[in-house]
Amino acid sequence: MKKFEEKTLKSETIFEGKIVKLQVDDVRLPNGKTSKRELIKHPGAVAIIPITKDNKIIFVEQYRKPLEKSIIEIPAGKLEPGEDPERTAIRELEEETGYTTSKLTKVASFYTSPGFADELMHIYITSDLEKLEQPPAQDEDEFVELIELSLDEAKRFVEAERIHDAKTNFAVLYLETQELL
Amino acid sequence: MKKFEEKTLKSETIFEGKIVKLQVDDVRLPNGKTSKRELIKHPGAVAIIPITKDNKIIFVEQYRKPLEKSIIEIPAGKLEPGEDPERTAIRELEEETGYTTSKLTKVASFYTSPGFADELMHIYITSDLEKLEQPPAQDEDEFVELIELSLDEAKRFVEAERIHDAKTNFAVLYLETQELL
Secondary structure (H helix, E strand, C coil), X not given: CCCCCCEEEEEEEEEECCCCEEEEEEEECCCXXXXXXXXXXXXXXXXXXXXXXXXXXXXXXXXXXXXXXXXXXXXEEECCCCCXXXXXXXXXXXXXXXXXXXXXXXXXXXXXXCCCECCEEEEEEECCEEECCCCCCCCCCCCEEEEEECHHHHHHHHHCCCCCEHXXXXXXXXXXXXXXX | CCCCCCEEEEEEEXXXXXXXXXXXXXXXXXXXXXXXXXXXXXXXXXXXXXXXXXXXXXXXXXXXXXXXXXXXXXXXXXXXXXXXXXXXXXHHHHHHHXXXXXXXXXXXXXXXXXXXXXXXXXXXXXXXXXXXXXXXXXXXXXXEEEEEECHHHHHHHHHCCCCCEHXXXXXHHHHHHHCCC
């Protein structure tokens, strides 16, 4: 859909980093006026809801520099250029939890912050986990700790705002609607 | 929580715009090595789930330049510096829908993209809407169209990925768990 389309008059790349690219566009608005848009380009990401055989959800705790604190999230990671999201999901599951799966089910895809960023997040679920004998190394700048919670425990973590990021809050609500656990 | 804290060694501001600030930090990792973090600073945002007297949800369709398309979302907007999120929520509700309310209930707060941005999103719900006789003007660079949907219709829009952003997917799931509609 292109309703209220904003035509690009000029596009300037301000920064091109390892993860994000920042671009400022001059646009023509639907009423003919002009404005500026600050745009973050992001390769996209995946997140996985891993369910163990005893009906626990595997979360990871990690430090998030933008927030200057550690939070508890479902395992996630960004896409490599051209990588199939399902492949990324399995890679991140293996690296972050030491489990693998041959059966991922897609739950949803959504933009995380459509007002300023194009990051598209793909969410998968698996309850078919297999422990890897030799788990792959984590990214060398990534440090995570695993936390297994029942759905009731996870709901209490949401209430206490120890779980409070979009994909993880979504995942906990999703599990509530599914009555799997 | 500061588990796996990454200490800032140097912080460089690359860009300071109207909405986002981009900063690149050199950090000391828990293993003593150093790395770089690309960080987007954002003032935070609110979103509102407005329920009409006949049990419809009010959505807005608007063009999102980062995606180069228009999508259907719950009403939302960013915080002004120092503004109370509840005040922002009422302002955005009035500007985008022409309704106001004196009764907002907080649903959740979550970070939208904790890997690279500090945007914190506050979600509210109201089923106590009052039509304004003289609605305030919309932001001069904002063009939105209202769409009222039943919860069943909204779920179909999610399946078709015409609704596919984090806060709105969350809102539809939330309404499913609440059995209000």
